[in-house]
Amino acid sequence: xxxxxxxxxxxxxxxxxxxxxxxxxxxxxxxxxxxxxxxxxxxxxxxxxxxxxxxxxxxxxxxxxxxxxxxxxxxxxxxxxxxxxxxxxxxxxxxxxxxxxxxxxxxxxxxxxxxxxxxxxxxxxxxxxxxxxxxxxxxxxxxxxxxxxxxxxxxxxxxxxxxxxxxxxxxxxxxxxxxxxxxxxxxxxxxxxxxxxxxxxxxxxxxxxxxxxxxxxxxxxxxxxxxxxxxxxxxxxxxxxxxxxxxxxxxxxxxxxxxxxxxxxxxxxxxxxxxxxxxxxxxxxxxxxxxxxxxxxxxxxxxxxxxxxxxxxxxxxxxxxxxxxxxxxxxxxxxxxxxxxxxxxxxxxxxxxxxxxxxxxxxxxxxxxxxxxxxxxxxxxxxxxxxxxxxxxxxxxxxxxxxxxxxxxxxxxxxxxxxxxxxxxxxxxxxxxxxxxxxxxxxxxxxxxxxxxxxxxxxxxxxxxxxxxxxxxxxxxxxxxxxxxxxxxxxx
Amino acid sequence: xxxxxxxxxxxxxxxxxxxxxxxxxxxxxxxxxxxxxxxxxxxxxxxxxxxxxxxxxxxxxxxxxxxxxxxxxxxxxxxxxxxxxxxxxxxxxxxxxxxxxxxxxxxxxxxxxxxxxxxxxxxxxxxxxxxxxxxxxxxxxxxxxxxxxxxxxxxxxxxxxxxxxxxxxxxxxxxxxxxxxxxxxxxxxxxxxxxxxxxxxxxxxxxxxxxxxxxxxxxxxxxxxxxxxxxxxxxxxxxxxxxxxxxxxxxxxxxxxxxxxxxxxxxxxxxxxxxxxxxxxxxxxxxxxxxxxxxxxxxxxxxxxxxxxxxxxxxxxxxxxxxxxxxxxxxxxxxxxxxxxxxxxxxxxxxxxxxxxxxxxxxxxxxxxxxxxxxxxxxxxxxxxxxxxxxxxxxxxxxxxxxxxxxxxxxxxxxxxxxxxxxxxx
Ligand code: SF4
Numbered sequence: 001x002x003x004x005x006x007x008x009x010x011x012x013x014x015x016x017x018x019x020x021x022x023x024x025x026x027x028x029x030x031x032x033x034x035x036x037x038x039x040x041x042x043x044x045x046x047x048x049x050x051x052x053x054x055x056x057x058x059x060x061x062x063x064x065x066x067x068x069x070x071x072x073x074x075x076x077x078x079x080x081x082x083x084x085x086x087x088x089x090x091x092x093x094x095x096x097x098x099x100x101x102x103x104x105x106x107x108x109x110x111x112x113x114x115x116x117x118x119x120x121x122x123x124x125x126x127x128x129x130x131x132x133x134x135x136x137x138x139x140x141x142x143x144x145x146x147x148x149x150x151x152x153x154x155x156x157x158x159x160x161x162x163x164x165x166x167x168x169x170x171x172x173x174x175x176x177x178x179x180x181x182x183x184x185x186x187x188x189x190x191x192x193x194x195x196x197x198x199x200x201x202x203x204x205x206x207x208x209x210x211x212x213x214x215x216x217x218x219x220x221x222x223x224x225x226x227x228x229x230x231x232x233x234x235x236x237x238x239x240x241x242x243x244x245x246x247x248x249x250x251x252x253x254x255x256x257x258x259x260x261x262x263x264x265x266x267x268x269x270x271x272x273x274x275x276x277x278x279x280x281x282x283x284x285x286x287x288x289x290x291x292x293x294x295x296x297x298x299x300x301x302x303x304x305x306x307x308x309x310x311x312x313x314x315x316x317x318x319x320x321x322x323x324x325x326x327x328x329x330x331x332x333x334x335x336x337x338x339x340x341x342x343x344x345x346x347x348x349x350x351x352x353x354x355x356x357x358x359x360x361x362x363x364x365x366x367x368x369x370x371x372x373x374x375x376x377x378x379x380x381x382x383x384x385x386x387x388x389x390x391x392x393x394x395x396x397x398x399x400x401x402x403x404x405x406x407x408x409x410x411x412x413x414x415x416x417x418x419x420x421x422x423x424x425x426x427x428x429x430x431x432x433x434x435x436x437x438x439x440x441x442x443x444x445x446x447x448x449x450x451x452x453x454x455x456x457x458x459x460x461x462x463x464x465x466x467x468x469x470x471x472x473x474x475x476x477x478x479x480x481x482x483x484x485x486x487x488x489x490x491x492x
Numbered sequence: 493x494x495x496x497x498x499x500x501x502x503x504x505x506x507x508x509x510x511x512x513x514x515x516x517x518x519x520x521x522x523x524x525x526x527x528x529x530x531x532x533x534x535x536x537x538x539x540x541x542x543x544x545x546x547x548x549x550x551x552x553x554x555x556x557x558x559x560x561x562x563x564x565x566x567x568x569x570x571x572x573x574x575x576x577x578x579x580x581x582x583x584x585x586x587x588x589x590x591x592x593x594x595x596x597x598x599x600x601x602x603x604x605x606x607x608x609x610x611x612x613x614x615x616x617x618x619x620x621x622x623x624x625x626x627x628x629x630x631x632x633x634x635x636x637x638x639x640x641x642x643x644x645x646x647x648x649x650x651x652x653x654x655x656x657x658x659x660x661x662x663x664x665x666x667x668x669x670x671x672x673x674x675x676x677x678x679x680x681x682x683x684x685x686x687x688x689x690x691x692x693x694x695x696x697x698x699x700x701x702x703x704x705x706x707x708x709x710x711x712x713x714x715x716x717x718x719x720x721x722x723x724x725x726x727x728x729x730x731x732x733x734x735x736x737x738x739x740x741x742x743x744x745x746x747x748x749x750x751x752x753x754x755x756x757x758x759x760x761x762x763x764x765x766x767x768x769x770x771x772x773x774x775x776x777x778x779x780x781x782x783x784x785x786x787x788x789x790x791x792x793x794x795x796x797x798x799x800x801x802x803x804x805x806x807x808x809x810x811x812x813x814x815x816x817x818x819x820x821x822x823x824x825x826x827x828x829x830x831x832x833x834x835x836x837x838x839x840x841x842x843x844x845x846x847x848x849x850x851x852x853x854x855x856x857x858x859x860x861x862x863x864x865x866x867x868x869x870x871x872x873x874x875x876x877x878x879x880x881x882x883x884x885x886x887x888x889x890x891x892x893x894x895x896x897x898x899x900x901x902x903x904x905x906x907x908x909x910x911x912x913x914x915x916x917x918x
Binding site for chain 2: 001002003004005006007008010011012013014015034035036037038039040041042043044045047048053054056059060062063064065067068080083084086087089100101102105106128129130132133331332335350351354355357358372373374
């Protein structure tokens with residue numbers, strides 16, 4: 001049975017690898033690619049995932065029909081190499097030639113040719129016909145270490161130094177999450193050695209083993225490198241409990257427990273104070289009745305579920321990790337599920353947003369939490385990770401509840417009438433058949449409780465008005481059905 | 493699939509002094525053009541045949557620029573290729589697409605990897621349920637630019653759907669080209685005043701329009717890259733109006749030739765043509781553009797934009813585009829050369845545009861995002877051609893007013909570009 005894919009949520013190993021190695025400013029990539037695989041990655045998509053105008057250290061071999069039909073891609077790569085060399089674009093750089101699905105398709109393994117190029121040229125086989133972007137990143141990181149790195153056994157540790165292994169281009173919210181993890185590491189008593197690859201150069205790769213501890217930002221990639229470095233390592237945390245555990249574990253490894261405990265104490269009184277205040281205030285009362293769904297990387301799914309679900313007590317009614325983990329819904333199943341009904345809040349990518357709009361669902365609050373989808377996440381103050389992340393996420397949810405409430409509160413109907421028009425005559429209210437009432441209740445139960453009162457009044461009025469126009473003496477199930485159908489139509 | 497000949501790039505004037513080393517082609521993935529126009533059709537549910545990286549990139553830009561439409565494909569990786577599952581997977585995706593509510597058309601978009609592996613058309617159904625299944629082959633390695641795949645997509649579905657039977661609607665005109673939504677309304681309004689009964693906009697949103705397009709009285713291409721589509725209309729003996737209603741002289745000539753072709757009342761046509769010409773001239777007279785502008789997009793419409801800007805008073809020494817040289821662009825090219833444009837580059841690369849930036853010291857640049865990035869790095873105001881120009885009217889005198897006004901404003905705000913550069917340079 002062929003494996004069908006709807007609205008693919010992750011890209012290939014080629015993208016993951018290039019989005020990883022191109023962070024290093026002293027690397028230049030020749031992508032063995034047709035024009036589109038180059039321009040989509042280097043500008044059309046990166047413009048809107050990472051808000052960068054152009055990836056400047058990548059050039060395509062520009063595979064065309066001649067290469068596909070027989071000549072192979074080496075002459076094209078060699079040509080591009082000459083152009084880059086002659087125009088000085090490779091000055092002070094290390095050269096990497098990266099394969100793509102299309103170059104792999106025509107069997108173009110260029111490893112043996114690298115000796116003919118300068119700039120320490122190396123071939124990275126991205127295995128794009130097999131691997132997704134996350135594996136691509138993981139493989140690229142370990143490959144960088146193996147090709148440009150040092151020796152963990154002989155490198156002396158510097159106490160207190162910590163690496164952060166993780167963000168690359170195409171990682172949702174990376175700048176803010178990185179900012180927060182850096183803050184936590186320093187708060188716990190560590191000092192940052194290398195942020196790899198986000199803020200690194202090739203020379204930094206050999207310095208990686210100096211760090212006493214590694215922090216891996218995401219569960220999806222980076223662990224292979226962390227293991228190879230032969231130092232203890234931790235995953236970056238989400239939620240109150242995991243973040244506190246993280247700080248304590250890190251401090252234990254670094255021998256800075258006193259400083260870390262002071263930091264945690266201070267955080268509770270500052271960064272985290274809003275969580276405590278809202279917990280005690282009216283906002284906290286809403287958590288247990290506000291449902292949440294999460295479709296994002298496994299890192300975010302686990303982190304948000306632990307924080308919003310286990311810690312804040314919000315019912316998490318739908319989760320699906322990308323890339324898929326066993327038991328998760330793929331987009332074919334997820335789309336059906338969202339069409340049938342969605343939680344009050346849905347964290348996700350543009351795909352989930354599309355499924356909500358297909359279903360005419362305007363009651364669910366969509367919160368961007370994953371790629372794909374065009375979005376700017378470059379502000380440092382919007383983390384999902386760490387202590388600051390808990391505050392940001394709760395603040396987002398509460399403010400959207402306020403927004404929802406505002407939108408359903410009644411507006412004096414006079415504003416909707418043409419000026420000077422006759423006032424609407426009051427009509428006597430009508431009795432409701434029990435079946436009609438049951439139908440109304442069923443429809444209302446699908447709404448977030450904050451909006452129920454207003455919507456209920458609106459629907460009751462609409463049903464009674466409709467019954468009046470039909471000259472009925474009571475509200476029947478047919479009337480409710482007609483009104484609900486009309487409402488559905490309006491929302492589409 | 494036949495290869496598109498890449499013409500020798502002809503360089504004359506200052507830029508040629510150092511022929512740039514052309515390394516960074518400037519084009520959206522060509523296949524996107526096809527996907528975009530097909531995804532926007534109501535009741536069309538595209539199926540892609542491709543690898544996951546290509547699929548992700550194209551789905552991303554389609555969901556951003558094309559339509560909020562869910563897109564289907566099948567896994568096409570090492571194991572599927574080894575087992576020869578390309579056809580089977582595509583057929584399964586077609587079956588699923590056919591179950592979408594209101595599905596009338598399933599374009600099967602075959603991209604680089606699937607085209608290299610081979611996807612024989614005779615192995616695919618031509619109809620499933622109520623839906624026509626149409627294979628559209630757009631391997632990006634064989635087609636250079638995304639405007640050209642719009643043409644491939646449109647001509648392919650038209651060839652299947654365009655109805656030949658039934659009476660000709662002699663006074664119905666197909667307006668050919670993806671344009672800002674207000675433009676077809678303005679053109680329709682003008683044509684109706686001249687005696688045209690109806691217009692159909694292609695590539696549009698409606699399958700019915702594709703069917704009816706086979707029986708119209710004339711086709712008026714607004715863009716110069718609908719080569720295959722025009723050939724198809726010609727094979728149906730439907731006449732094609734040359735030129736496009738752009739700027740002062742272009743609008744005038746277009747109205748006159750369309751009127752003649754459809755045998756409309758010459759007095760009335762002349763009256764309307766004169767009035768449009770006067771209105772466009774008034775735009776140029778009262779609020780002329782002053783300054784040097786480079787027009788360097790990848791949409792295939794750059795020559796027409798340059799023409800309008802020149803008529804509005806701008807100095808345009810350099811125009812570049814991703815499409816190839818073609819008889820359809822020749823009239824605009826000749827017009828531009830007569831009006832002081834020194835370099836016109838087809839199949840351009842970033843290096844061509846940068847050389848022009850060095851040579852011509854423009855006051856304002858319309859370009860691709862990588863090129864705008866470079867211009868702004870030098871404190872030169874620049875706007876992304878695709879996002880900005882596609883978002884306002886362009887045709888007839890109203891389009892001239894909107895486009896020229898927009899460019900005038902951009903030039904006037906130029907000091908800000910220098911301020912930002914200084915700020916970040918400090
Ligand atoms: S594989 Fe071909 S069609 Fe797909 S993104 Fe790359 S160039 Fe474009």
